[in-house]
Amino acid sequence: MIEFIEMTKEFQVGTTVVTALNNINLTIQKGDVFGVIGFSGAGKSTLIRTVNLLEEPTSGRVLVNGKELTTLSKKQLREEKKNIGMIFQHFNLLRSKTVFENVAMPLVISGVKKSNIEGQVREVLSFVGLQDKAERYIDELSGGQKQRVGIARALVTKPTILLCDEATSALDPQTTKSILELLKRVNIEYGITILMITHEMEVIRDICNRVAVMENGKVIETGNVLEIFSAPQEETTKNFVQSVVRDDIPQSVYEQLKTKDRSKKIYNLKFIGIDVGQPVVSQVAKKFDVDVNVLFGNITELQGIPFGNLIVELVGTDKEIDKAHQFIQTKDIQIEEVIADESELANHYRRSARYAVYG
Numbered sequence: 198m199i200e201f202i203e204m205t206k207e208f209q210v211g212t213t214v215v216t217a218l219n220n221i222n223l224t225i226q227k228g229d230v231f232g233v234i235g236f237s238g239a240g241k242s243t244l245i246r247t248v249n250l251l252e253e254p255t256s257g258r259v260l261v262n263g264k265e266l267t268t269l270s271k272k273q274l275r276e277e278k279k280n281i282g283m284i285f286q287h288f289n290l291l292r293s294k295t296v297f298e299n300v301a302m303p304l305v306i307s308g309v310k311k312s313n314i315e316g317q318v319r320e321v322l323s324f325v326g327l328q329d330k331a332e333r334y335i336d337e338l339s340g341g342q343k344q345r346v347g348i349a350r351a352l353v354t355k356p357t358i359l360l361c362d363e364a365t366s367a368l369d370p371q372t373t374k375s376i377l378e379l380l381k382r383v384n385i386e387y388g389i390t391i392l393m394i395t396h397e398m399e400v401i402r403d404i405c406n407r408v409a410v411m412e413n414g415k416v417i418e419t420g421n422v423l424e425i426f427s428a429p430q431e432e433t434t435k436n437f438v439q440s441v442v443r444d445d446i447p448q449s450v451y452e453q454l455k456t457k458d459r460s461k462k463i464y465n466l467k468f469i470g471i472d473v474g475q476p477v478v479s480q481v482a483k484k485f486d487v488d489v490n491v492l493f494g495n496i497t498e499l500q501g502i503p504f505g506n507l508i509v510e511l512v513g514t515d516k517e518i519d520k521a522h523q524f525i526q527t528k529d530i531q532i533e534e535v536i537a538d539e540s541e542l543a544n545h546y547r548r549s550a551r552y553a554v555y556g
C-alpha cells in the first residue's frame with residue numbers, strides 16, 4: 198500500500214521555485230495496478246520517484262506499507278527499498294554486463310551469498326521468459342527483451358511494490374502488449390502492487406484497475422478505471438478517454454440528421470458490462486413496430502468487461518419509437534437521442550480538430 202498525504206514537491210531553479218507536485222492525496226491499495234496518467238510536465242515522474250525516495254517530498258508524507266521512508270535509518274531504508282522494485286522507460290541496464298549479471302546486481306549489492314544468487318536469478322529469468330538468454334549481453338537484445346530483463350531485475354529482491362516509469366513508452370504496440378501482459382502476471386502471480394505512470398490511455402485501459410489523472414502537479418480526477426472511462430468529469434480526462442474509446446458522433450451521422458425525417462430518430466446507446474449490442478437491437482426490432490439500423494459501433498473491453506457505444510437509427514411512429522426507447526432503458530443501457538443543434542455540431546468539429554492534433 199502506498200499513501201500520499203498532502204504531499205508537495207518543489208524544485209528550486211535559480212531564483213524561482215517550481216512546484217512539481219501540489220498537495221497530493223492519493224492511496225494505492227495492496228494488489229492494485231494503479232495508473233497515473235497526464236501530459237508531459239504534469240508531475241508523474243516526480244510523483245513515482247518520491248515513493249522510493251529518488252525525490253524527497255518538500256512537505257507532506259509518503260507512506261509505503263505504513264512506513265514513512267524519510268524517517269528511517271540508512272540501514273532500515275536499505276531493507277525497505279528491497280520491497281520496492283522499479284522499471285524504467287529506457288531500461289537502465291548495464292551494457293557491459295550479461296543478462297544474468299544485470300539481474301543478479303541487486304542481490305550482489307545487498308550482500309546475498311553467491312550460492313543463493315544463482316537460483317533466484319534463474320527463477321525470475323524463467324518467469325519473464327529469458328531463461329535461454331542469461332549469458333547474452335544487453336546490446337544483443339530487443340527492446341522488449343531488455344524490458345523483461347528490467348522486470349526480472351526488479352523482481353529478484355521479491356518486492357511487494359513495483360514502480361513502472363513509462364515502462365512501455367519506448368516499445369512498439371505489439372511488444373507493449375506482451376510487456377503489459379507480463380506485468381499483469383507479476384500482479385496476479387506474485388501479488389505485487391503496481392504503480393505505473395504513463396501518457397498512454399491504452400496502458401490504463403489494458404491493465405489498470407484504478408487510475409489518477411494529473412495536471413499541473415495536481416491529481417484532478419481519480420477512481421476505478423470503469424468509472425473513469427464511463428463518466429470522466431474533467432476535460433483532460435475526457436480527452437484521454439476519447440483517445441482510446443471514441444464515443445463522439447461521426448460526421449456521417451450528423452449528415453443523416455440534416456434530412457430532418459420525422460419518422461427517424463437517432464440514439465447513442467452506451468454499454469457498460471452487459472451483453473453488448475446485437476441481442477438488444479434484435480429484441481427491439483422484434484418487439485416493436487420499428488426498423489433498427491446500426492449506424493456506428495465502437496465496443497472495446499475494460500478488464501474483461503465489454504464497454505462502448507452503438508449509434509442506432511429507429512424508424513417508425515413516435516409512439517413505437519418511444520416504446521422502444523423505454524424498453525432499451527429497462528436494459529440498463531444509457532440511451533441519449535442524438536440531436537443536431539448548432540452547439541453539438543460545433544463541439545463535433547472542435548473534437549475532430551483535437552483528434553487531428555493528437556494523431
Ligand SMILES: Nc1ncnc2c1ncn2[C@@H]1O[C@H](COP(=O)(O)OP(=O)(O)OP(=O)(O)O)[C@@H](O)[C@H]1O
Binds near residue numbers: 209210235236
Ligand atoms: N530536477 C528538477 N529540477 C527542476 N524542475 C524539475 C525537476 N524535475 C522535474 N521538474 C519540473 O517539475 C514539473 C513536473 O515534471 P515531471 O518530470 O514530474 O513531469 P512528468 O509528468 O513526468 O513529465 P514527462 O512525462 O515529460 O516526464 C515540470 O515542470 C518539470 O520541469
